[in-house]
Amino acid sequence: MVTTLQDNSAQVVRGPATTAPPPPLRRKGPASRRNDTWVAWLLVTPAVLGFGVFFAYPMLRGVYLSFTDFHILSPPVWTGLENIRELLNDNRFWHSLGVTAYFVVLTVVLGIGVSLLTAVVLHRLGVGTTVRGLMILPFLISGVVTALVWTWMLDPQLGIVNQLITWVTGEPVMFFSSDAWAVPTLAALNVWKSMGYNAVLIFAGLQTIPATIYEAGRIDGASEFQMFRSLTLPLLRPILVMVVILNVINATQIFDIVQVSTKGGPADASLVLQMYIYDKAFGQFDFGYAATMSLALFLMLVAVTFTQMRMARAGESDTD
Amino acid sequence: MRIAFAALAAATALVVAGCGSSDAGSGGNTVNWWTWDDKQAVAYGECEKAFEAANPGTDVKITRYNVDDYFTKLTAGFVAGTAPDAFQNSVQFLQAYASQHQLMPLDDLIAKSSVDMKKFSVGVDTWKFTDGKQYALPLDWAASALYYNADMLTKAGVPEADVQRLTWNPDDGGTFDKVVARLTIDKFGKHGDEPGFDKSQIATYGIGAMAGRSFIGETTWAPFVNTLGWRLGDKDQWPTKFNYTDPRFTKTMKWVLSLTDRGFSPKLGTFTTGNQSTISDIDLIGSGKVAMTMGGSWSASGFGKIPGVKVGIAPTVLGPDGKRSVLSNSNGNNIWAGTKNPDLAWKWVSYMGGEECQTRAGATGTFFPSIPAAMDNTVTSMKSQGVDLTVFNQYVKDGVLHPSSAYANGSAVQSAEQPLFEAYFAGQRSDDVFPEMERVSQEILAKN
Numbered sequence: 001m002v003t004t005l006q007d008n009s010a011q012v013v014r015g016p017a018t019t020a021p022p023p024p025l026r027r028k029g030p031a032s033r034r035n036d037t038w039v040a041w042l043l044v045t046p047a048v049l050g051f052g053v054f055f056a057y058p059m060l061r062g063v064y065l066s067f068t069d070f071h072i073l074s075p076p077v078w079t080g081l082e083n084i085r086e087l088l089n090d091n092r093f094w095h096s097l098g099v100t101a102y103f104v105v106l107t108v109v110l111g112i113g114v115s116l117l118t119a120v121v122l123h124r125l126g127v128g129t130t131v132r133g134l135m136i137l138p139f140l141i142s143g144v145v146t147a148l149v150w151t152w153m154l155d156p157q158l159g160i161v162n163q164l165i166t167w168v169t170g171e172p173v174m175f176f177s178s179d180a181w182a183v184p185t186l187a188a189l190n191v192w193k194s195m196g197y198n199a200v201l202i203f204a205g206l207q208t209i210p211a212t213i214y215e216a217g218r219i220d221g222a223s224e225f226q227m228f229r230s231l232t233l234p235l236l237r238p239i240l241v242m243v244v245i246l247n248v249i250n251a252t253q254i255f256d257i258v259q260v261s262t263k264g265g266p267a268d269a270s271l272v273l274q275m276y277i278y279d280k281a282f283g284q285f286d287f288g289y290a291a292t293m294s295l296a297l298f299l300m301l302v303a304v305t306f307t308q309m310r311m312a313r314a315g316e317s318d319t320d
Numbered sequence: 321m322r323i324a325f326a327a328l329a330a331a332t333a334l335v336v337a338g339c340g341s342s343d344a345g346s347g348g349n350t351v352n353w354w355t356w357d358d359k360q361a362v363a364y365g366e367c368e369k370a371f372e373a374a375n376p377g378t379d380v381k382i383t384r385y386n387v388d389d390y391f392t393k394l395t396a397g398f399v400a401g402t403a404p405d406a407f408q409n410s411v412q413f414l415q416a417y418a419s420q421h422q423l424m425p426l427d428d429l430i431a432k433s434s435v436d437m438k439k440f441s442v443g444v445d446t447w448k449f450t451d452g453k454q455y456a457l458p459l460d461w462a463a464s465a466l467y468y469n470a471d472m473l474t475k476a477g478v479p480e481a482d483v484q485r486l487t488w489n490p491d492d493g494g495t496f497d498k499v500v501a502r503l504t505i506d507k508f509g510k511h512g513d514e515p516g517f518d519k520s521q522i523a524t525y526g527i528g529a530m531a532g533r534s535f536i537g538e539t540t541w542a543p544f545v546n547t548l549g550w551r552l553g554d555k556d557q558w559p560t561k562f563n564y565t566d567p568r569f570t571k572t573m574k575w576v577l578s579l580t581d582r583g584f585s586p587k588l589g590t591f592t593t594g595n596q597s598t599i600s601d602i603d604l605i606g607s608g609k610v611a612m613t614m615g616g617s618w619s620a621s622g623f624g625k626i627p628g629v630k631v632g633i634a635p636t637v638l639g640p641d642g643k644r645s646v647l648s649n650s651n652g653n654n655i656w657a658g659t660k661n662p663d664l665a666w667k668w669v670s671y672m673g674g675e676e677c678q679t680r681a682g683a684t685g686t687f688f689p690s691i692p693a694a695m696d697n698t699v700t701s702m703k704s705q706g707v708d709l710t711v712f713n714q715y716v717k718d719g720v721l722h723p724s725s726a727y728a729n730g731s732a733v734q735s736a737e738q739p740l741f742e743a744y745f746a747g748q749r750s751d752d753v754f755p756e757m758e759r760v761s762q763e764i765l766a767k768n
Contacts (some may be wrong), residue, residue, distance in 0.1 A: 073398055073420035092736070155598050156590060157609075171520075177589020179748060263596070266589055267743035282392050284732045285416065 066291035076288060083292035093293060095268060096276040099183060100252060103272055106187035107251040112244060114191060115198035120228060122199070123206040132203065135196040143256030146193050151176060151261045154185065176262050179269035186270055189257050194250065198243050205239030206232070241312040245305055252301055273297055350379045351661065351668045352404035354394070356387040357618075359686035360408070360460075366684075367677035371668060380668060391731075398422045401658060405665040408459055409654045411446050412730030415558075417654070418449040424655040425453040429666045439675070440690040441716055443650025446723050450558055456652025457673035460687040463648045463721060464539045465711050467623045468612040469605055470630040472524065476502050476511065476611070480632060483612075488544055488637035490571040496637050497579075500526035503611040504584045512584055519583025526584045528601055528613030529591065530576050531745035535562075535737035536724060539614050542647045545572040546722070547639020553725045562737075562761035564754045573754075577745060586610070588745050605631060617712050621685045624707030635711045648721040650690060688712060732764045 066083060068076035087093055122131065138146070153159045156172040166172050175185040209232065217227045233240075255274040258264060264271035264279070273293070281290035355361050361384040368380045383404065385393050391413060397403030398417075409417070417423050430437065435457075437444050443458025468483055478499055487494035503526035504512030511517065512526060530540045536552060537545070548568040553559025563569060579585040591599045591609075602619065604610040606626040614636075615623065623631045636646055653672055655665045671677055678694035681687075685702040688709075689695050695716070699709045715721050727733065740757050743749040 071416075071420060072395060073417075073422055151593055151598075155593065157599060174589045176593045179746065261593060265739065265742060267746055267748060268739040271739070279735055283735060284729070285395060286732070 062291050063295060065288055066295045068288045068291075070288035070291070071285050072287050073285075079288070083289050086289060087292055087296060092268065092271070092276060093273075096271045096273045099269070099271055100254075100273045103183050103187055103190075103254060103270075104248055104251040106184060107190050107254075108244060108247045110187060111191040111194060111198060111247055111251075112240070115195050115243070116202055116240075118195065118199040119202035119206060120232065122203060124224075132200055136200050137196060138193050139197040141193065143193065144260050146189060147257035147260035150189050150192075177266050179266055182262050182266065182270040186254070186257055186261065189261075190251065190254060193257075194247070198247065201243050202236065202239060205236050208239075209235045237312065241308065244312075245308050248304060248308070249301060252297070252304075348661070349377050349664065350381060351406065351664050352381045352383065353668065354383050354385065354390070354404040354407040356385060356390040356408065357686070358384055359684070360681070363681040363684040363686050364672065364677075366680045367672055370677070370680065371671050375667070378664060398656070398658065403656045403658060405659040405661055406653060406655045406669050409456060409652050410730075411650070411652065411724070411726045412734070414447065414449060414455060414652070414726050415728045415730065418451075418455055422657050423455045424657045424659070424662065425451075425455060426457070426655065426666070426669075427454050429670070430454060433666070433670055435670055435673070440673075441692050441695075442648050442721060442723060443652070443690050445557070446650050446726055447652045448557070449726075456654045457669060458650040458690040459653045459672070461648050461650045461690050461721075462617045462688060463646045463712060463715055464543060464614055464616050465620075465636060466612055466634040467601075467605060467615045467619070468632050468634060469608065469610075470632045472503060472608065472611040473632075476505075478502055483632070483634045486634070486637045487639075487642075488547065489640045490544075490548065490568070490575050493575055493579075494637065500579070500584045500612070501582075502526070506583075512582070517583075519581075522583050522586075524608055525586050525610045526612060527579065528586070528604060528610045528615075529588075530579055530585045530614070532588045532592070532738075532742050535734060535741055536647070538647050538649060538724065539616050541572060541576050543614070543636035543645065544576075544639075545569055546645035546647060547637065547641070547643060548572070549645075551722075551725075553727060556723075556725050559725060559727055560762065560765055561758055562733075562765075564757040564761065570751060570754050573744065577747075580745070588742060602626060605629065617688055617709075618686070620709055620712070621702065621705070621707050624702075624705070633708060633711045635714065644715070644718070644720040645722065646715050646720050647724050648715075649724045685709070692716065727765060729764050729767055732767070733761060736760050736764060 065076055067078060067080060069079045069082070070076035118135070122135075153161050154173075154175040156162050156174050156177070159172075162172040162175075173181060175181050213231055213235070214227060217231055222230070253274055254272055255278065258270055258272050258275050259278070262270045264275045274297075277290050277293045277297070280286045280293065353364075355364070361382050364382060368382060371380055372378055391410075394403060394407065403422075409423075414423075437454070440458050442461040444454070447454060447456035447458065449455055466483070466486075470480065473480060473483065482495065483499060486496040486499060488496045493500075498513065501512035503524070504517075504522065505524045506512075506518040507521040507523050508518065509523075512519075533540050536542060542552075545568060550563060550566055550568040550572075552562050554561050554563060576585075580587050591597060591604060599607075599609070601610070601613050601615055602622045605613060605623065606629050620633065623633070636644055638644055653669050655662065655669055659665050672681075675691050675694055678689035678691045679697045682689035682694045682698040683701040685698055685705070685707060689698060695713060699713050702709050737757055737760060740749070740753050740760070744753045
C-alpha cells in the first residue's frame with residue numbers, strides 16, 4: 001500500500017507544470033490502463049446481470065411479498081405486518097424450527113466429527129489422490145438419488161439393512177416412519193453424503209500445517225492424541241470454522257432428502273423449515289406467508305453466521 | 321464495447337424471457353386436455369379419435385402429468401398463460417381455482433346446448449361453487465369396497481358369503497372384527513382369535529392399513545363411522561368445521577386404533593414411508609401379507625388381475641341399523657377461464673360427458689362413468705375380463721352413496737390435519753387431539 005502511494009505521488013510530481021490542481025488519482029494512469037475499467041465492467045457484466053436477475057431482484061421481491069397476501073393467481077395485496085403476526089402465533093413454524101435445529105446439531109456434530117477423524121487418519125497415512133477421489137464420491141450423488149436409494153435400503157419390509165437387523169434383533173427398525181428415528185436417519189443420510197467433501201476440505205487444511213511443528217511436538221515427547229488436540233485442532237481452526245459454517249447453512253437449508261423420503265412425517269416429526277415453506281408455497285399456494293418464513297430463515301442464517309464468525313475469530317490463524 | 325454490452329444484455333433478457341414461454345395455450349382448432357391418471361389418458365384416447373373424426377380439422381391433445389406435480393403444473397400454467405383449455409380436477413381444488421376466477425362457469429353453455437344434468441347419477445352438486453354456479457361436468461365417480469384374498473378366506477374357514485354381509489358397530493366391531501381376527505395369522509400359524517397368538521410377529525394381517533392415509537378416511541374408516549350417521553362437515557357443502565369431536569367419531573377412532581394395537585392391522589409406517597406406500601395394496605394382497613383390505617373402486621381392475629391370486633370384492637360393512645353408507649367422490653371436467661378456444665373446449669368437454677364417450681372410455685374399467693347406462697356397460701365389459709363390479713353398481717341402486725363434500729382450502733386442511741391423525745394413530749397423542757383437530761379445521765375452513 002505504501003509503495004503504491006509513493007508511485008502515484010511520483011507521477012504527480014512528474015506531471016505537466018501547467019496543471020494547477022492535481023487531477024484525481026484514478027485519472028492518472030496511462031491510456032491503456034483507463035480502458036481496463038471498461039474491460040473489467042464487460043467481464044463482470046454477465047455475473048452482475050445474473051446476480052441482479054436471479055438473486056437481487058427475486059430477493060427484493062421476496063421481501064416485498066412477505067408483507068402481502070399473495071396466492072399467485074391474483075395480484076399481491078399489501079397486508080403490512082399481518083404475516084409476521086401469523087408467524088409468531090404459528091405453532092407449526094416454531095415446531096419446524098425446532099426440528100431444523102435438531103437436524104442441524106446432529107448433522108454438524110456428527111458430520112464434522114466423522115470428517116475430521118477421516119481427514120486426520122488419511123493425512124497421517126498419507127493416502128493418494130485415488131482414495132481422496134473415492135471419498136468424495138457420495139457428495140457427487142444428487143440428494144434425490146441418495147434419499148431414494150436409502151429409503152429402499154432402510155425399508156422395514158424390503159430393505160437390506162432391515163433384513164440384517166431383523167436377523168439380529170428379530171424386529172425391523174422403522175427408520176423413516178417412527179418419530180424417534182426420522183430426524184437422526186435423515187441426519188445420518190446427510191452426513192453420509194457430505195462427509196467426503198468435508199473431509200477433503202479439512203485434509204487440505206491439514207496440508208497447510210508445517211511438518212516442522214509436528215517434529216517439534218515429537219521431540220517434546222507429545223503423544224499422537226496430544227499433538228492432535230494441541231497442535232492440529234488450533235492450527236486447523238480457520239478451515240474448521242469455514243466447514244462448520246458451510247455445514248450449518250447447508251443443513252438449515254435441507255429439503256431434497258426430506259421431500260423424497262419422509263415428506264415431513266410421521267406426524268410432523270421431520271417437518272424441517274424448508275419443507276414447511278415449500279408446502280405453504282407450492283402445496284397451498286400461500287406465497288405471501290411462505291415468503292415471510294423464508295425471510296425469517298434468511299435473517300436467522302445471517303445472524304447465526306455472523307455470530308459464528310465473531311466467536312470463532314475465523315479470520316485469524318494461530319500459525320503466525 | 322457498447323455493442324458488446326448491449327448484445328450481452330439482450331442475450332440475458334432472452335434467457336430470462338425464455339424461462340416463461342414454453343408451449344403456449346392452444347388456439348385455432350386445438351384443444352389441450354390434462355389428466356393425472358395414466359389409465360384414463362388412454363381410455364379417453366378412444367373418445368379423442370371419435371371426436372376428431374366427427375369434427376374434421378380439430379385436434380385434441382391429451383396430456384398426463386403425475387398427480388404429485390399435476391396441481392403445481394396447473395397453477396403455474398394459470399399464471400404463465402399456458403394452462404390447458406380443459407382439465408380433470410379434484411374437488412379439493414375447486415374453491416382455490418374458482419374463487420380466483422380460473423374456472424369458467426358452465427351454466428350458460430349447459431343451457432345453450434341443453435345438456436340434461438339429470439343424466440349424471442352422482443357428482444353434479446359436488447361441482448357447484450358457493451356462488452351457486454356449476455363449474456364442471458362430473459367426469460367419473462369412485463367409492464371404496466373390501467378386497468379379499470379368496471384362498472386365505474377358505475384356509476381360515478371364513479365363508480365368502482359372510483364377508484359379503486359383514487356387520488359392524490363401534491363397541492365390539494361386529495362380525496367384521498371377528499373375521500379380521502380370524503384372518504390374521506402370526507409367524508407360528510396362530511390365528512388372531514386363538515390363545516397364544518403373538519401380535520408382535522405377524523405373518524398376515526387380517527385387514528390392510530386402517531390408520532392414517534387421509535383425514536377424510538375415504539378408503540379406511542369413513543365407511544364405518546358413516547353408518548352411524550356421522551358426516552365429516554357440519555354442512556354437506558362448504559362446511560365451517562369438521563365434526564372430529566363427535567362421540568360417534570372418537571369412538572370409531574378408538575376402535576380403529578385397537579385394530580393396530582391387537583395386531584390385526586399394520587401399524588403406521590409398516591408399509592409406508594412419508595405417507596406413501598412402499599408396497600402397494602395390490603402387492604400386499606398378492607404377496608399374502610394382507611388377507612383383506614379396503615380399497616378404492618379405481619383399483620378394482622388392478623386387484624382383479626393379480627396373477628395366481630383370486631381376489632373377491634365385498635361391499636363395505638352394515639352399520640348398527642343394518643344399512644351401509646359409502647362415501648363417493650367425483651372428479652370434474654373443468655374449462656380454464658383463460659382458454660382462447662372456449663367453444664371448442666366446451667364441445668370436447670360436453671362430448672366427454674356424453675353417454676357415447678362415457679360408454680366407450682368406461683368400457684376399459686379404469687374409471688366409473690357417472691351416467692348409469694354407461695356404468696352398466698362398464699360392469700358388463702369388466703365381467704368379461706373376470707372382474708366383478710356388481711358391488712359398486714349395487715351401491716348406486718341401493719342409494720347408499722353420499723358425496724364427499726366440497727370444502728375450502730383443501731390442501732391447507734390436509735397439511736394441518738394429516739400430522740394430527742398420524743400422531744394419534746402412532747400413539748403420541750390421545751383423545752386430546754380431537755378438539756385440536758376440530759379447532760384447526762374451523763380456523764382453516766374460515767380463511768378468506
